[in-house]
Amino acid sequence: MNIADNQELSSHLRTHFGEGIIVHGEYVEITIGKFERVAKYLKESLGYEFLSMITAIDYIDYFELVYRIEAFQNKATVQLKLKCEKVKPVVPSLSHLWYGARLQEREVYDLFGIEFSNHPNLKRIVLWEGFQGYPLRKDFKVKSYDAGN
Amino acid sequence: MTLATEQFILNIGPLHPSTHGVFRMRVTMDGETIQDVEPVFGYLHRGLEKLCESHTYKQNIPITDRLDYVSAINNNWPYVMAVEKLAEIQVPLRAEYLRVIMGELQRIASHLLAVGSLMNDMGVFYTAFMYMFREREKIIDLLEMVTGQRLLYNYMRFGGVSMDFPAEFIPALKRFLNIMPSYLDEYDSMMADNEILLSRTKGIGILTPEMAVNSSASGPLLRGSGVKWDLRKDAPYSVYDRFDFDIPTGNNGDCYDRYRVRMEEMRQSIRIINQAIEQLPSGKEKVMVPLRIRPPKGETYSQIEAPRGILGCYIVSDGSTKPYRCHFRAPAFINLTLLQELLIGQKLADAIIIFGSIDLSMGEVDR
Amino acid sequence: MNNWLISLDNSVGNFWLQFLIMAVFIIAFVMSSVIMFIWTERRVIARFQARLGPNRAGPFGLFQAIADTVKILTKEDIIPSLADRVLFWTAPAIAFIPTLMIMATIPFMNGFQMVDLNVGVLFISAVSAISAIGIFLSGVAGNNKYSLIGAMREIAQLISFEIPMVLSLASLVIACGSMSLTQIVAAQNVPNIILQPLGFVVFMVAILAEINRTPFDLVEADSELTCGFNTEYSGMKFALLYLTEYSEAVVGAALITTFFLGGWRGPFLPGIMWFVVKMIASFMFILWLRSTLPRLRIDQSMHLAWKGLLPLALVNLFVIALKNVFFPDLSLWISVPVYILVSVLVILLWAGFLRKGRKSLVV
Numbered sequence: 001m002n003i004a005d006n007q008e009l010s011s012h013l014r015t016h017f018g019e020g021i022i023v024h025g026e027y028v029e030i031t032i033g034k035f036e037r038v039a040k041y042l043k044e045s046l047g048y049e050f051l052s053m054i055t056a057i058d059y060i061d062y063f064e065l066v067y068r069i070e071a072f073q074n075k076a077t078v079q080l081k082l083k084c085e086k087v088k089p090v091v092p093s094l095s096h097l098w099y100g101a102r103l104q105e106r107e108v109y110d111l112f113g114i115e116f117s118n119h120p121n122l123k124r125i126v127l128w129e130g131f132q133g134y135p136l137r138k139d140f141k142v143k144s145y146d147a148g149n
Numbered sequence: 150m151t152l153a154t155e156q157f158i159l160n161i162g163p164l165h166p167s168t169h170g171v172f173r174m175r176v177t178m179d180g181e182t183i184q185d186v187e188p189v190f191g192y193l194h195r196g197l198e199k200l201c202e203s204h205t206y207k208q209n210i211p212i213t214d215r216l217d218y219v220s221a222i223n224n225n226w227p228y229v230m231a232v233e234k235l236a237e238i239q240v241p242l243r244a245e246y247l248r249v250i251m252g253e254l255q256r257i258a259s260h261l262l263a264v265g266s267l268m269n270d271m272g273v274f275y276t277a278f279m280y281m282f283r284e285r286e287k288i289i290d291l292l293e294m295v296t297g298q299r300l301l302y303n304y305m306r307f308g309g310v311s312m313d314f315p316a317e318f319i320p321a322l323k324r325f326l327n328i329m330p331s332y333l334d335e336y337d338s339m340m341a342d343n344e345i346l347l348s349r350t351k352g353i354g355i356l357t358p359e360m361a362v363n364s365s366a367s368g369p370l371l372r373g374s375g376v377k378w379d380l381r382k383d384a385p386y387s388v389y390d391r392f393d394f395d396i397p398t399g400n401n402g403d404c405y406d407r408y409r410v411r412m413e414e415m416r417q418s419i420r421i422i423n424q425a426i427e428q429l430p431s432g433k434e435k436v437m438v439p440l441r442i443r444p445p446k447g448e449t450y451s452q453i454e455a456p457r458g459i460l461g462c463y464i465v466s467d468g469s470t471k472p473y474r475c476h477f478r479a480p481a482f483i484n485l486t487l488l489q490e491l492l493i494g495q496k497l498a499d500a501i502i503i504f505g506s507i508d509l510s511m512g513e514v515d516r
Numbered sequence: 517m518n519n520w521l522i523s524l525d526n527s528v529g530n531f532w533l534q535f536l537i538m539a540v541f542i543i544a545f546v547m548s549s550v551i552m553f554i555w556t557e558r559r560v561i562a563r564f565q566a567r568l569g570p571n572r573a574g575p576f577g578l579f580q581a582i583a584d585t586v587k588i589l590t591k592e593d594i595i596p597s598l599a600d601r602v603l604f605w606t607a608p609a610i611a612f613i614p615t616l617m618i619m620a621t622i623p624f625m626n627g628f629q630m631v632d633l634n635v636g637v638l639f640i641s642a643v644s645a646i647s648a649i650g651i652f653l654s655g656v657a658g659n660n661k662y663s664l665i666g667a668m669r670e671i672a673q674l675i676s677f678e679i680p681m682v683l684s685l686a687s688l689v690i691a692c693g694s695m696s697l698t699q700i701v702a703a704q705n706v707p708n709i710i711l712q713p714l715g716f717v718v719f720m721v722a723i724l725a726e727i728n729r730t731p732f733d734l735v736e737a738d739s740e741l742t743c744g745f746n747t748e749y750s751g752m753k754f755a756l757l758y759l760t761e762y763s764e765a766v767v768g769a770a771l772i773t774t775f776f777l778g779g780w781r782g783p784f785l786p787g788i789m790w791f792v793v794k795m796i797a798s799f800m801f802i803l804w805l806r807s808t809l810p811r812l813r814i815d816q817s818m819h820l821a822w823k824g825l826l827p828l829a830l831v832n833l834f835v836i837a838l839k840n841v842f843f844p845d846l847s848l849w850i851s852v853p854v855y856i857l858v859s860v861l862v863i864l865l866w867a868g869f870l871r872k873g874r875k876s877l878v879v
Contacts, residue, residue: 027448050378051365053450055476057465066463068450068478072362072378079450100365103486111198126191126515135199136474142199159661167739181665181814270739272811274730279565345731345810497665498813501740 009078013038027066029081036092039067039080043097047071048078051098054105056112058138063089063114084114093119111136156184159497163192167270167501170511174488176500183500186492188485193515201475206232206442207307209475213462214301216477217513220259222251222292223455224513225305227462227477230386230451232307235444235466243432244309245388250322250425251292251304252453253418257329258288259456260411263369263508267408268340270505271349277340284332287325294318307442309435319426326419326426333415350405354491354503357402364490365483368458369410370507374402380454387453392424404506411508441470448474457481457508479513538630542619549795550762554581556796557803564807585755593751596659603657608749608756611650614643615763622770623698625780625787636697637689640771641682644726647764648674651728651735651745654757658748666744669814670735673725676821677732681722683829684715687836688775701779709776710852714832714859716776718825720801723771725817727764730806734814765802769795824870831862 010023017038020031030038042048053068067080084091093116094101105116106125113134116122124131133140162173171192177185197216201209213228214221226248233240265281289299295314296302304311340346356366361374371378379396381389397413399406444466452461458480465474484507491507492500555570555578562569570577595604618640620630633639648670655667689695691711692703709716725732736744746757773779773794780787782794812820835858839851 049362052452052459053461053463053476053478055463055474055478057448057474066450068461072376072383075383098365099360099363099490100483100486103482104365107482126194128191135196140199142196142203157661159665165742180668268810272730272733272737272739273809274561274806276561276565276807279567283566339808343808343810345812348816349810349813496813496815498734498737498740498811 006078013041016041024081027079027081029083032082032084032091035080035082036094039069039094040097042069042078047073048076051094051100052077054094054101054108056108056114056136058112058136060086060138062086063112065091065108065114067094089114090117091115092117093122095119110134113137154179163189167505168511169266169505169509170514172509172511172514174492174504176492176497178497181496181498183492183495183497186489186500188488191515193511195516197516198475198477201472203471205470206444206472207440209472210305211301211303213477214303215512216479216516217455217457217460217481217510218300219262219510220255220456221301222248222255222304223259223453223460225303226252226387226453226455227451227460228464228475229305229307230453231449231462231464232442232444234449234451235447235464236307236438236442238308238438238442239436240308241433241436242388242430243313244434246425246429247310247314247434248305249387249389249392250422250429251295251302251310253422253425254288254291254322256456257415257418258285258292260415261285261288263456264336264408264411267404267502267505267508268346270501271346277336280332280336280339284329291318291322291325294321306435307438309433311435313434322422322426326423329419330416333412337412347405349499349502350408350506351403352401353404353499354495354506355401355403356487356491360487360490361402364487366458366487367480367484368454368456368508369407369414370458370484370487372396373399373407373410373506375400375406380452380459384452386451388425389421391428392421394420394424404502407506407508443468443470452478455480457510457513458484477513477516479516481507481509481511481513482516485509485514535630538620542616542630545624546616546619546763546766549766550759551581553762553765553799554584556799557806560800560803561807564804588755588758589752591751591754593753594748596748598659599748600657600659603653604748605753607650607654607657608753608760609650610653611647611760612756612763614647614650615760615767617643618767619770621697622774623701623779624791626698626702628780628788629698632696632698634694634696637685637695637700641678641685644767645674645678647760648726650760651757654749655735655745658745660748662741662743663745663747666735666737666741666747669737670728670745672814673728673732673734673817673821676818677722677725677825680718680821680825680829681726683826683833684712684718684722685775687712687715687829687833690833690840691836697774697779701774701781704778704781706848706852707776707778711855712776712832712836713856714828714862715836717859717863718829718832719776720772721820721825723768724802724805725821727768728761729765729768729802731809731812732817733806733811734817737811739811765799766795769798769802772798819870824866828862828866832859 006023006028010021010028013021017034020034022029048069048071050070050072052070055066057064063084065082070077082091091114093105095105105119106122108114109116109122110125110127111134156177156179159176159178160173161176162168163171173189175187175189176183197212200212210225213224216224261281261284265278268277269275292302293299295312295318296304356374358374358376361371361376375398377396377398382396394417397410399410446466446468448465450461450463452459460480461478463476464472467473491503559569570580573579573583595601621633621636621639623629652667652670655663688708692700694700728735746754749757773791777794780791782790
């Protein structure tokens with residue numbers, strides 16, 4: 001089916017999932033409880049088949065995850081946002097829906113410390129096991145840079 | 150009679166001739182057959198994304214060069230595009246054409262390296278590799294003529310490119326474009342019907358289109374599986390909608406198809422550059438932007454079709470001179486997700502070829 | 517020199533003198549050929565690859581191999597702590613010595629030969645296998661997994677390719693009527709490559725596999741196994757393995773020359789010159805293959821040996837035997853074209869058959 005823009009998409013999603021779907025411009029924010037079901041619906045019913053990117057941002061008070069999912073058929077893109085708390089952040093993993101989510105989720109886990117529940121192999125990826133801290137968090141201090149500032 | 154056998158663990162890398170950089174695969178083998186693969190990353194991790202947060206927007210351009218060091222110009226592109234989108238900078242038309250020409254030249258150079266080292270992995274004693282390097286050298290000479298650099302060019306700027314073409318560049322480029330197709334034919338005559346090459350690559354490392362899409366693969370890996378998805382056609386950026394070119398795809402998704410796709414893409418790149426030279430408008434190569442730009446608060450994502458796949462850049466701005474968050478969607482990294490899927494059950498010799506056909510650049514994988 | 521040596525040979529007391537002269541000559545010949553071959557290989561392959569190759573040390577880079585030798589001898593000799601020290605030390609020697617032993621039976625010139633064994637062919641096929649055992653042991657002794665895989669491949673390859681090689685030699689023996697290498701050369705009024713093209717093809721492929729040259733360099737396989745069987749070796753012992761590799765190439769070229777290219781025989785030039793020229797020509801062919809062909813996979817190489825070469829060698833043996841039994845006096849003008857035709861047909865048919873089989877396997 002064809003979906004023109006985020007407004008239409010979100011109203012379509014609201015009919016299926018109720019509240020908890022908010023549009024911010026190009027991004028559609030989804031509450032953490034419904035995220036997995038929405039993603040599954042997007043993939044299986046709306047044809048958003050290509051999970052292009054997963055990343056996270058540290059907004060001091062909370063983490064925000066950004067998912068970019070593309071549909072090859074009608075060349076549509078949806079960018080999902082997911083907020084999660086700073087203390088013990090746990091979000092649902094999409095790796096059983098998209099094989100391609102595995103490494104990207106591991107990367108987010110490695111650099112932000114956000115845990116993905118149900119991930120088959122959630123380990124550090126670019127940093128070694130036992131590394132202290134999560135470098136891309138804003139409160140992580142890089143010695144050589146922060147000494148001079 | 151049954152012999153007592155046991156599996157053994159082999160560390161391929163981090164220093165191995167065929168891992169194309171410092172990459173390690175922890176392989177569990179049963180004789181010559183691979184039972185399990187565990188990729189080990191991070192030997193080249195420099196914290197580029199963290200580094201970007203502590204530099205101003207302009208200082209970050211040379212950092213992006215260091216992502217995929219064999220196609221540096223293509224790495225600048227999504228970053229400057231994203232910042233231009235954020236700061237609403239208009240790029241002059243001529244600059245877009247310059248970007249396209251340089252980007253496509255870089256794509257040819259990158260694919261030459263990819264195919265050459267694939268042949269190396271297959272055991273051709275550097276012959277194909279040296280031939281490819283002969284032409285890659287010509288491209289690098291051309292790029293040097295414009296930028297003054299030979300590997301990391303630091304070419305693009307916000308609102309344009311750093312330097313316009315010098316007067317002698319276009320004739321030299323035309324000479325190269327005239328001669329390059331005959332070189333490509335030469336490669337084909339060397340490699341395309343070689344019986345051993347065919348038997349080593351055909352039917353090896355088959356990636357189904359469903360799996361390719363599901364695993365977020367992009368670039369020749371995706372197109373080799375028959376999925377016709379190229380951002381230059383399907384989500385045109387810059388001035389790619391003004392050119393006439395084809396998207397080569399494979400049928401079986403094996404190593405041979407990936408190799409053919411790369412060879413064909415080089416031909417298409419030549420086509421694009423030829424058209425770009427013809428259409429090349431006059432004008433300025435860049436607009437003046439302040440040294441310390443402060444894009445308004447917001448976030449944006451831009452992506453291009455780099456030689457290895459979809460290279461994206463996601464920037465969050467908080468209104469200051471430094472990006473709040475800068476993430477790169479590195480195609481080689483995401484293509485590596487498939488490693489286990491492709492390698493398990495293969496022979497060691499095939500695994501090396503499959504690994505070579507994915508075409509990695511470790512600078513991009515580890516960032 | 518020729519007549520002088522033969523006259524020496526007549527008296528029993530001079531056996532030791534001849535032994536000494538020939539032993540020195542063979543070692544000198546092998547060593548100098550190895551240095552020349554290394555230089556040739558590097559220069560020729562460089563030309564194949566559109567580059568120059570070593571050209572700094574001495575005229576045309578001729579001293580490059582010597583410089584490399586000096587460098588390699590002064591390198592630190594590392595023995596892995598978990599290696600089997602005895603095997604690690606002896607394996608390179610076990611690999612190297614058989615190549616000299618084979619050279620002892622090669623006739624460089626009419627009568628210029630260390631020993632003219634009447635079972636020369638048998639001796640060669642027996643001794644050449646010992647070299648492979650040396651390589652196998654060097655792979656196992658280093659306690660490295662890459663070299664272990666290389667060693668396994670070496671044994672698999674040896675067993676598979678020894679059989680077609682011996683079969684093609686058997687047909688040669690039938691045609692020439694002797695196992696003595698001198699007799700085989702003497703019987704080649706027309707070189708065997710023309711009389712037995714099918715046998716030549718089989719022998720050539722098998723010898724490439726025996727001496728681990730591309731496309732059968734699976735034992736070393738630098739892109740897969742870093743350096744295969746000699747991954748753990750360094751210094752002097754590595755030099756010996758390197759020497760083995762090239763002296764095997766020398767032996768391979770010498771065998772091809774003796775068995776199929778007519779050995780020392782040829783017009784105008786003295787015999788040993790012809791021998792060397794033919795050796796270099798066959799080595800050039802090996803180099804040509806090395807610089808163009810990718811490597812086969814281990815199972816493909818086994819397929820080639822058992823399903824490709826073995827039947828071809830049997831056909832060759834059968835046809836040669838038939839010809840010798842029923843038409844021993846057939847004119848060359850008839851037998852050669854007929855046999856070339858048969859060879860081409862058989863090879864084409866068999867290749868087509870194999871390809872068909874492979875397709876059904878793949879799909």
